[in-house]
Amino acid sequence: MDDLRDLYQEVILDHGRNPRNFRQPGDHNRHAEGDNPLCGDRLAVYLRIDDSGIVQDAAFEGHGCAISMASASIMTEMVRGRSEDEARALFDQFHRLVTGTDGDQEEGGVDLDKLVVMSGVREFPVRVKCATLPWHAMTAAMAGRKTATTE
C-alpha cells in the first residue's frame, strides 16, 4: 500500500472518507454497475437525465479503495448540470489526465478543476483503473448498458 501514500492528497482523503452523493436516488432513470476485479472495487452509478439530455442528478453506492470512492464522489459532483456529451468529454479529458497523455495544459474544453487532484494516479497504472471505474460505469449507464468492467 506504499504506492497509495503519495496519492493520498487531502482532497482524495476527504472524498474517500466522506463521499458526496453516496446514495441511490429513488428517481434515477439510468444506472450501471462498475467492477474493477484487480482491486476489488465495485460500485453502482445512478443518473437522472432529463428529456433534454442534462444530468439532473448523479449518485453512487458501492465499496472500494479510496481512489475509486474519491473519483466517484468527485465525478458525481462534476457531471451534475452537464449534458451527456459534456460528461463524456469530461471523461475523455480525465482519462488523458490520469494516463499522462494530456500534456500540461488542456486546450479549451471543460475545466478539469477538482479532477486534477487525481492526476497522481498516472504514476501507478493499476490505480488508473480505480480512478476511471466510476466514469466507465457512468458512460455505460448513459449508453443503456448495465455493467462496466475495467478488464
Ligand code: ZN
Ligand atoms: Zn481500487
